[in-house]
Amino acid sequence: MSNLNQEHHQNLHHIKQMMERSSRFISLSGLSGVAAGICALVGAFFANNIINKSSISSIRSIENYNMDNSKVDKISMEHFMGNSLFQIAFITFIAALSFSFLFTYLRSKKTSTPLWGSTSKRLLINVSIPMIVGGIYLMKLIEFGVVDLIAPGCLIFYGLALVNASKFTLTEVKYLGYLQIVLGILNSWFVGYGIYFWAIGFGIFHILYGIYMWNKYERSSK
Amino acid sequence: MNPIKNLNKVFENRIRLGLMSALMVNDSINFNEVKELLQITDGNLASHCKGLEEAGYIKVQKGFIGRKTNTIYTATKAGEKAFKLHIDALEQMINNSK
Numbered sequence: 001m002s003n004l005n006q007e008h009h010q011n012l013h014h015i016k017q018m019m020e021r022s023s024r025f026i027s028l029s030g031l032s033g034v035a036a037g038i039c040a041l042v043g044a045f046f047a048n049n050i051i052n053k054s055s056i057s058s059i060r061s062i063e064n065y066n067m068d069n070s071k072v073d074k075i076s077m078e079h080f081m082g083n084s085l086f087q088i089a090f091i092t093f094i095a096a097l098s099f100s101f102l103f104t105y106l107r108s109k110k111t112s113t114p115l116w117g118s119t120s121k122r123l124l125i126n127v128s129i130p131m132i133v134g135g136i137y138l139m140k141l142i143e144f145g146v147v148d149l150i151a152p153g154c155l156i157f158y159g160l161a162l163v164n165a166s167k168f169t170l171t172e173v174k175y176l177g178y179l180q181i182v183l184g185i186l187n188s189w190f191v192g193y194g195i196y197f198w199a200i201g202f203g204i205f206h207i208l209y210g211i212y213m214w215n216k217y218e219r220s221s222k
Numbered sequence: 223m224n225p226i227k228n229l230n231k232v233f234e235n236r237i238r239l240g241l242m243s244a245l246m247v248n249d250s251i252n253f254n255e256v257k258e259l260l261q262i263t264d265g266n267l268a269s270h271c272k273g274l275e276e277a278g279y280i281k282v283q284k285g286f287i288g289r290k291t292n293t294i295y296t297a298t299k300a301g302e303k304a305f306k307l308h309i310d311a312l313e314q315m316i317n318n319s320k
Binding site (some may be wrong): 004008011012014015016018021022032112113114117118139142220 | 236240241243244246247248249255258259260261308309313314315316319
């Protein structure tokens with residue numbers, strides 16, 4: 001009888017596994033989180049240097065430039081694109097994305113799940129919606145010179161994207177999302193310290209989350 | 223009542239059980255996705271699908287994307303009901319033997 005019981009247990013386990021594997025993208029590697037976090041810290045370090053170097057931060061100077069020229073009521077995007085902080089943010093984002101992709105690609109090979117299937121497609125769509133909406137909104141904030149709310153905005157929209165995505169990948173992503181949202185909201189009361197909040201959220205939280213996930217899912221399977 | 227009676231013979235097979243599980247949480251799945259999920263060959267999958275289709279538990283729709291055939295599977299209402307009963311029976315048997 002216990003043999004049969006074991007078989008039922010295995011069947012239930014199989015059902016659960018098949019349900020999860022067919023509806024969630026589970027190849028997301030913890031190392032992706034660690035790599036993205038390190039990229040964010042490096043980016044934040046360079047950004048901080050630039051902010052410290054100029055007595056008035058580069059973004060502030062744009063704001064002042066904006067105010068001085070009463071005829072120009074909007075900052076031209078070109079000017080902002082040329083801004084070194086924006087360049088750093090852009091490079092950091094691309095680097096973080098590439099490294100996360102690499103580690104997740106390697107993991108998907110190991111678990112022999114396709115990197116591009118219906119689960120990863122669903123995950124990507126659900127991450128993208130809050131990210132793109134947030135991106136457009138933040139661009140608008142920059143255009144109107146509300147630079148103080150950029151860092152909190154990044155954290156809040158990224159957090160929302162993670163919470164939204166957590167239904168289509170490992171559920172723990174949800175808690176990382178909650179943390180980012182809380183941090184972003186806190187940051188809107190401490191607007192001068194955006195770079196530190198940014199480093200904590202995108203840097204330290206990612207690294208801690210990545211280590212936790214790697215420890216939980218990947219170390220044992222080696 | 224003996225719950226063993228509620229265990230469904232159709233779901234005794236691992237492949238059929240796996241396919242049905244996946245269909246419970248997805249609106250539909252296509253042939254290639256099922257193959258990747260269960261890691262089986264074309265012929266093997268086709269014969270198991272036939273079993274589920276004949277039982278009236280799944281619906282098979284053959285279509286085309288360009289020139290490639292695209293077979294889509296969906297669970298029927300009867301299939302969902304039968305599967306739920308099967309899971310309940312499994313759980314009951316495990317609980318009874320504790």
